[in-house]
Amino acid sequence: MKPEREHVLSVCRTEWKRIGVPADSRDEMTTELEGDLQDAERDGATALEYVGGDASSFARRWAEERGLARARWHLLVTGLLAIVGGMPGAGLGLFFAYGWSSDTFRERFGQYKTMADGAVELVPFYPPPALILALYALAGLTVAGGAFMAVRSYFAWREDRALRETTFNLLIGTVPAVAAAAGAGITYAWYHDFQDELRVMLGIGLVAALTFALAIAALRALAVYSTRSRGRQPLALPEL
Amino acid sequence: MHRMTAPSLRQSQILRGALDLCLLAVIAHGPTYGYEMTKRLAERGLTTVAEGSIYPALGRLQRDGLVETFRQASDGGPPRKYYRLSPAGAVALVEWRAEWEGTRSAIDRVLADIPQTPEVNIEVTREA
Numbered sequence: 424m425k426p427e428r429e430h431v432l433s434v435c436r437t438e439w440k441r442i443g444v445p446a447d448s449r450d451e452m453t454t455e456l457e458g459d460l461q462d463a464e465r466d467g468a469t470a471l472e473y474v475g476g477d478a479s480s481f482a483r484r485w486a487e488e489r490g491l492a493r494a495r496w497h498l499l500v501t502g503l504l505a506i507v508g509g510m511p512g513a514g515l516g517l518f519f520a521y522g523w524s525s526d527t528f529r530e531r532f533g534q535y536k537t538m539a540d541g542a543v544e545l546v547p548f549y550p551p552p553a554l555i556l557a558l559y560a561l562a563g564l565t566v567a568g569g570a571f572m573a574v575r576s577y578f579a580w581r582e583d584r585a586l587r588e589t590t591f592n593l594l595i596g597t598v599p600a601v602a603a604a605a606g607a608g609i610t611y612a613w614y615h616d617f618q619d620e621l622r623v624m625l626g627i628g629l630v631a632a633l634t635f636a637l638a639i640a641a642l643r644a645l646a647v648y649s650t651r652s653r654g655r656q657p658l659a660l661p662e663l
Numbered sequence: 664m665h666r667m668t669a670p671s672l673r674q675s676q677i678l679r680g681a682l683d684l685c686l687l688a689v690i691a692h693g694p695t696y697g698y699e700m701t702k703r704l705a706e707r708g709l710t711t712v713a714e715g716s717i718y719p720a721l722g723r724l725q726r727d728g729l730v731e732t733f734r735q736a737s738d739g740g741p742p743r744k745y746y747r748l749s750p751a752g753a754v755a756l757v758e759w760r761a762e763w764e765g766t767r768s769a770i771d772r773v774l775a776d777i778p779q780t781p782e783v784n785i786e787v788t789r790e791a
Contacts, residue, residue, distance in 0.1 A: 458696070
């Protein structure tokens with residue numbers, strides 16, 4: 424394949440992936456364009472000339488006119504749903520981080536013991552570190568699961584063609600993003616000695632949300648641009 | 664003073680609204696694929712239709728159910744995606760053609776009194 428044709432097809436595929444065109448449509452459009460570019464080159468035109476000089480813009484317009492470019496709307500909806508779905512897990516995590524360290528909790532679950540001098544004293548309950556870590560992990564999984572289920576429900580309700588691909592990517596992407604967010608939030612809380620002041624609590628939420636957003640953005644960029652770096656060949660055209 | 668527009672650009676702007684109609688008309692002659700359509704349009708004098716603009720227009724027609732697609736093997740290349748008119752497309756073609764002819768007649772009437780050459784126009788202005 425000629426380098427310029429390969430470049431044009433690669434740019435188009437990347438753009439389609441970026442704006443949320445489903446994989447089967449990407450493959451179909453790539454195959455269609457590849458055949459026509461071959462003919463155009465045979466007749467003396469270059470691949471870039473054929474698509475009007477701007478492959479990315481060309482690819483976007485084509486997908487938009489076919490009604491296949493829905494990334495922005497999907498990102499907004501899925502992002503909001505992921506946040507809502509992840510809230511119970513986040514609340515659970517905050518409870519494990521702060522509720523357990525409160526005097527009320529320690530006294531409630533502590534045990535009264537009779538001392539050597541006959542006096543009865545309350546021995547506060549301190550959960551073992553392994554249990555705390557396990558519960559943090561449980562909270563993280565609850566966040567990921569909640570976000571995933573919320574978004575999956577939306578796609579199922581919409582009977583969306585991109586259901587399988589989008590949810591699969593979300594499943595892969597959400598888990599490390601939540602882990603990174605939880606790690607950043609816990610680190611921030613640890614840095615502030617797990618104080619239960621409003622300022623620290625807000626800071627934890629902000630740090631976790633920013634880390635989550637950055638992780639998702641990085642994973643998405645990796646997923647979109649890995650197509651170009653790998654130089655993946657267009658797949659066979661599916662049956663129409 | 665007025666801004667001059669390149670003839671090719673002006674023609675492209677005029678064609679923009681009629682491209683869907685032209686594509687339906689080309690497809691009505693038989694199943695065809697993207698590049699072949701640009702060649703057929705060029706053979707009929709529409710040389711200023713940018714190849715890149717064909718695909719968004721075809722995508723629009725496909726989205727609206729006016730064309731159907733099918734796959735066919737090609738010589739030495741990837742399988743071709745052919746477009747053919749759907750029943751709704753055939754109806755649309757007739758309607759759009761009537762609309763186009765109505766619009767063209769109206770524009771022709773507007774332009775009927777305009778002299779064919781700019782020199783005549785200049786003389787008229789000087790006399791006035």
